[in-house]
């Protein structure tokens with residue numbers, strides 16, 4: 001592709017590619033917490049649930065003010081229980097309520113100031129993926145159901161470095177909509193990120209519940225970017241995906257960037273890291289990729305501008321025969337990529353959630369902000 005084809009994101013300024021400085025951590029280390037839910041008035045059952053919830057909420061608040069960051073995150077499980085009690089007592093959220101949550105996420109995503117490319121969208125998408133991609137189909141463990149990344153050691157796994165930024169942004173939403181489970185919130189964050197960055201609709205439905213530290217998954221379930229095709233297949237087949245779905249999901253790297261202080265890798269994959277396109281595949285085939293000469297981990301850079309990157313696992317999509325067939329198809333056909341990404345990502349977000357837990361038999365399509373305003 002020609003480098004003049006830099007696309008403008010629909011709802012935000014395009015990255016001035018040589019790129020905005022990454023904000024320092026301190027500038028976005030903000031915390032918020034949900035107030036303990038008020039005691040419901042409607043019945044005795046509700047009253048007891050409410051009192052219990054308030055008591056648990058009080059403990060959670062104590063944990064919040066007196067503990068470390070990680071303990072604070074663990075405290076959210078206690079708040080989660082309080083909120084579940086409240087929901088059970090007197091409130092059943094409707095699709096319209098979830099749309100309000102979506103809208104708030106979309107707003108927060110854009111309110112990113114100097115952070116990265118001016119959007120929290122990519123990191124929210126990565127949170128949704130890492131929360132779901134721990135699924136193991138053989139044991140039925142992991143996946144998005146229990147939002148176990150709130151707990152150590154999962155929150156500290158190398159693959160999750162930097163996702164504290166996304167979890168903190170999501171805490172703001174949780175404080176306003178305390179009834180939503182973390183699993184639903186984080187996966188809805190992934191949906192909002194893709195849709196608001198001009199990607200396809202992602203069918204989604206709520207029903208995940210908050211789990212506990214004991215449900216946290218072991219390290220090593222998420223892919224290691226330094227490895228080859230065998231490893232990628234091991235990881236994604238374990239989740240139940242096939243080669244075509246692996247390649248379609250990898251197209252999410254059209255968005256966002258690598259950070260030396262998180263993964264060790266550096267730079268964005270495309271010139272429009274806040275707009276969802278099939279440029280990732282186009283660039284993989286159209287540009288000449290060479291190993292970057294630097295002291296960091298092995299990664300590729302485009303020979304022409306040296307401003308874009310590919311991970312070893314990205315480059316494998318052009319080397320492995322089966323992966324290459326799909327990657328080429330997506331490079332040639334954006335519509336096909338959108339369709340296949342939507343199906344695979346929607347499925348990814350539901351991994352580990354017992355079907356009976358979902359509130360609807362068919363997944364919903366949440367409306368974009370643009371659609372609601374027109």
Ligand code: HEM
Pocket residue numbers: 122123125126129162223224225226232249250252253255256257258259260262263264265311313345
């Ligand atoms: C072989 C599979 C994959 C590997 C090895 C991989 C690896 C990585 C690495 C090393 C980063 C950089 C993290 C950082 O330094 O901040 C990253 C970022 C990202 N990944 Fe992946 N990834 C894979 C698949 C996926 C999938 C399936 C999705 C979503 C469906 C995804 C979405 C993202 C996004 C949006 C970012 C940018 C985050 C940001 O800008 O903060 N990745 N990935």
